[in-house]
Amino acid sequence: MKLGTIQTPALILDKARMEANIQRLRTILKDKPVRLRPHLKTCKSIEVAKRLTENSDSPITVSTLAEAEYFLDGGYTDILYAVSITPQKLPRVKALQIKGANITLLLDNLETALNVARIGEELETTFPCLIEIDCDGKRAGLDAEDTDLIPLAQCLHEKAGSSLAGVMTHAGGSYYCKSISEIEAMAEQERACITRAASRIQDHNLPCPVVSMGSTPTVTFAHNFEGITEVRAGVYVFQDMVMEALGVCILSDIAISVLATVISHKKDQNRILIDAGGLALSSDPGKKNTLGHSHFGQVCSEGTCTPYENLWIDSTNQEHGLISLNRTSHSFEDFPIGSRIRILPNHACMTAGAYDGYHVLDGGNTVTAYWERCNRW
Amino acid sequence: MKLGTIQTPALILDKARMEANIQRLRTILKDKPVRLRPHLKTCKSIEVAKRLTENSDSPITVSTLAEAEYFLDGGYTDILYAVSITPQKLPRVKALQIKGANITLLLDNLETALNVARIGEELETTFPCLIEIDCDGKRAGLDAEDTDLIPLAQCLHEKAGSSLAGVMTHAGGSYYCKSISEIEAMAEQERACITRAASRIQDHNLPCPVVSMGSTPTVTFAHNFEGITEVRAGVYVFQDMVMEALGVCILSDIAISVLATVISHKKDQNRILIDAGGLALSSDPGKKNTLGHSHFGQVCSEGTCTPYENLWIDSTNQEHGLISLNRTSHSFEDFPIGSRIRILPNHACMTAGAYDGYHVLDGGNTVTAYWERCNRW
Numbered sequence: 246m247k248l249g250t251i252q253t254p255a256l257i258l259d260k261a262r263m264e265a266n267i268q269r270l271r272t273i274l275k276d277k278p279v280r281l282r283p284h285l286k287t288c289k290s291i292e293v294a295k296r297l298t299e300n301s302d303s304p305i306t307v308s309t310l311a312e313a314e315y316f317l318d319g320g321y322t323d324i325l326y327a328v329s330i331t332p333q334k335l336p337r338v339k340a341l342q343i344k345g346a347n348i349t350l351l352l353d354n355l356e357t358a359l360n361v362a363r364i365g366e367e368l369e370t371t372f373p374c375l376i377e378i379d380c381d382g383k384r385a386g387l388d389a390e391d392t393d394l395i396p397l398a399q400c401l402h403e404k405a406g407s408s409l410a411g412v413m414t415h416a417g418g419s420y421y422c423k424s425i426s427e428i429e430a431m432a433e434q435e436r437a438c439i440t441r442a443a444s445r446i447q448d449h450n451l452p453c454p455v456v457s458m459g460s461t462p463t464v465t466f467a468h469n470f471e472g473i474t475e476v477r478a479g480v481y482v483f484q485d486m487v488m489e490a491l492g493v494c495i496l497s498d499i500a501i502s503v504l505a506t507v508i509s510h511k512k513d514q515n516r517i518l519i520d521a522g523g524l525a526l527s528s529d530p531g532k533k534n535t536l537g538h539s540h541f542g543q544v545c546s547e548g549t550c551t552p553y554e555n556l557w558i559d560s561t562n563q564e565h566g567l568i569s570l571n572r573t574s575h576s577f578e579d580f581p582i583g584s585r586i587r588i589l590p591n592h593a594c595m596t597a598g599a600y601d602g603y604h605v606l607d608g609g610n611t612v613t614a615y616w617e618r619c620n621r622w
Numbered sequence: 623m624k625l626g627t628i629q630t631p632a633l634i635l636d637k638a639r640m641e642a643n644i645q646r647l648r649t650i651l652k653d654k655p656v657r658l659r660p661h662l663k664t665c666k667s668i669e670v671a672k673r674l675t676e677n678s679d680s681p682i683t684v685s686t687l688a689e690a691e692y693f694l695d696g697g698y699t700d701i702l703y704a705v706s707i708t709p710q711k712l713p714r715v716k717a718l719q720i721k722g723a724n725i726t727l728l729l730d731n732l733e734t735a736l737n738v739a740r741i742g743e744e745l746e747t748t749f750p751c752l753i754e755i756d757c758d759g760k761r762a763g764l765d766a767e768d769t770d771l772i773p774l775a776q777c778l779h780e781k782a783g784s785s786l787a788g789v790m791t792h793a794g795g796s797y798y799c800k801s802i803s804e805i806e807a808m809a810e811q812e813r814a815c816i817t818r819a820a821s822r823i824q825d826h827n828l829p830c831p832v833v834s835m836g837s838t839p840t841v842t843f844a845h846n847f848e849g850i851t852e853v854r855a856g857v858y859v860f861q862d863m864v865m866e867a868l869g870v871c872i873l874s875d876i877a878i879s880v881l882a883t884v885i886s887h888k889k890d891q892n893r894i895l896i897d898a899g900g901l902a903l904s905s906d907p908g909k910k911n912t913l914g915h916s917h918f919g920q921v922c923s924e925g926t927c928t929p930y931e932n933l934w935i936d937s938t939n940q941e942h943g944l945i946s947l948n949r950t951s952h953s954f955e956d957f958p959i960g961s962r963i964r965i966l967p968n969h970a971c972m973t974a975g976a977y978d979g980y981h982v983l984d985g986g987n988t989v990t991a992y993w994e995r996c997n998r999w
Contacts, residue, residue: 252711252714252999253710286941305633315689328885328941328942330885331630331883331885331960332960333629334629337629340945353886354886354887354956354959357960358957360960377886382891384895384939385885385886385888385895385942386886388890402783407623417939464668474814480792506708508706508707508708508734509706509754509762509763510731511756513765518761518762520705521710524971524975525999526899527904528902528904528905528906528907530905530907547635548679563663563685563972564663564685565705582734583709583737585710594901595900598901598976599975600998608697620900621633622629622631
């Protein structure tokens with residue numbers, strides 16, 4: 246099928262770009278003493294997962310139980326569900342265990358640990374849990390020095406309904422770094438923090454087999470993985486405008502794009518309208534562009550997905566995207582009504598979430614497959 | 623089923639609030655000389671549509687061809703597809719006509735009109751088209767005084783493959799009004815603009831049977847519908863935080879909410895974390911809250927959906943929502959880990975778009991139905 250026959254808006258996946266992104270991180274980690282547990286919250290696709298992993302014995306990370314169920318059906322059994330568990334979800338976790346999943350949960354507080362252990366006993370199972378550690382104050386987790394850490398670890402270890410699988414952290418702060426050297430420093434901060442938490446647990450004669458860190462920026466630029474057993478990264482598989490703004494990738498690495506059609510010219514306002522709006526692109530504002538403005542994606546050519554200089558989606562309505570021609574040398578003649586463009590997303594995870602699947606572009610303008618996604622919860 | 627048994631995150635629809643919203647606009651329009659063509663882009667649900675309309679002969683508005691196909695399957699035949707058409711979508715429109723749809727298209731330029739007429743002839747059909755008029759410079763459409771208007775109208779009227787159905791405008795500018803009197807003025811601006819375009823067409827002895835205006839704010843507060851044949855409104859069925867900020871509704875009118883679970887307390891940062899993030903709430907920043915801050919929804923109690931003063935979703939990650947307790951008298955004890963809240967969305971259309979359907983709450987805490995949505999394109 247030719248790209249030109251796909252109706253808009255649609256999500257396009259450039260297979261060669263994706264494979265290069267996968268290979269790039271493999272090369273970075275090749276001689277490092279850590280295993281990669283890719284985060285499949287970005288792709289939510291079994292076909293992408295197959296390319297991200299060696300085989301279905303490979304470890305994976307997910308962000309929803311729907312993903313866990315979907316990837317288990319696809320053969321993956323070593324699954325980390327990396328959002329704090331709530332007790333109400335445990336019967337679904339037990340069902341995954343019965344179907345063969347070796348699933349690890351996440352939590353950061355004693356109340357949840359006690360509930361998980363209690364329900365584990367009630368359901369006649371054991372729930373392996375990682376303790377979430379906060380390395381940068383951006384989201385969840387205990388501080389590495391928190392006095393609650395050891396009682397929490399002891400609880401998970403001692404109760405029959407739970408087991409202590411180790412510790413994990415996520416340096417979401419890396420998304421706010423201003424330079425590669427800041428990302429490098431954040432990676433070392435992340436490593437130092439999680440290994441300190443692991444040491445404290447081990448100093449109390451408690452097990453800590455997993456010491457997990459990760460974010461695409463920190464895993465890409467970390468120099469030192471001492472004490473780390475595994476790393477997680479997700480968005481690297483597609484990359485996006487946020488990663489480009491951080492210096493983690495370049496525009497031509499970005500493997501997904503939204504295909505859209507020019508539907509109107511507003512000549513008095515020097516802007517064009519397309520049939521991809523907030524639902525098709527997501528409303529995630531990402532990072533400011535090179536001119537200091539918020540935007541909703543980089544405008545590129547349809548065929549080769551080549552970026553047009555200073556051309557972004559400036560605003561969106563539900564089904565409309567507006568592109569100003571004010572800051573560019575391009576004119577209306579370059580974008581006839583009915584012509585098509587592709588848009589590199591700000592945040593690949595959020596934009597891809599708007600679609601049931603990917604139209605897979607495999608060389609030139611040929612769409613060779615449609616790969617389904619597993620959305621929702 | 624009890625609300626307490628629904629897994630989080632989930633989309634909850636309060637049926638009584640929805641029915642009151644529907645009735646309120648009916649009452650407003652009761653003695654007005656216009657018919658209502660509700661915009662189903664907000665609900666995307668046949669069960670909601672049945673309550674919005676008198677019967678399946680009633681006129682409806684949609685924003686995607688997927689909606690048109692879905693609502694035609696549900697019995698609705700009088701359909702306005704209110705996003706500028708692209709020629710590539712016309713075979714799907716023809717298929718809708720064959721299945722019995724009386725579908726009207728939208729466009730604002732001669733290139734598209736010529737293409738629509740040509741393809742109409744090729745497909746041996748006639749595509750009725752409204753001309754989109756721009757009443758506030760916010761999105762698409764010709765100015766009412768544009769010199770292209772009459773040639774465009776003539777083209778649609780004269781070609782065999784197209785017909786001239788009339789004119790329509792959408793006062794998206796009403797979303798930026800600062801007071802009810804500004805909305806009232808915007809409604810009159812919208813009316814004056816679209817009736818002027820209609821008059822110009824009629825002055826050239828061309829037909830203009832439909833003169834359509836609409837947005838929830840302007841339809842709610844318009845005093846004068848002279849010259850208008852039909853009005854469109856969508857979000858009024860659910861209302862949302864944007865409508866509340868505009869004064870179009872009050873918080874207790876908002877009929878949809880996201881059910882979420884408290885998953886962690888960050889005591890050093892005085893904030894709680896929930897299991898609803900950017901995917902569950904959307905990243906639409908809406909309007910600033912009463913303290914002048916951006917947010918991603920109003921936090922409410924689980925059972926009665928009563929708003930907590932000064933408590934909003936302050937930020938989101940993909941699957942996490944963060945709520946600061948800094949500006950409220952509430953403390954961690956009010957939100958135990960594992961307890962649940964409901965969140966009133968900024969933009970109902972965007973938040974609902976994240977779900978395959980609604981858990982319908984019908985009195986108290988009883989969920990009596992699950993109503994599916996028609997997402998995608």
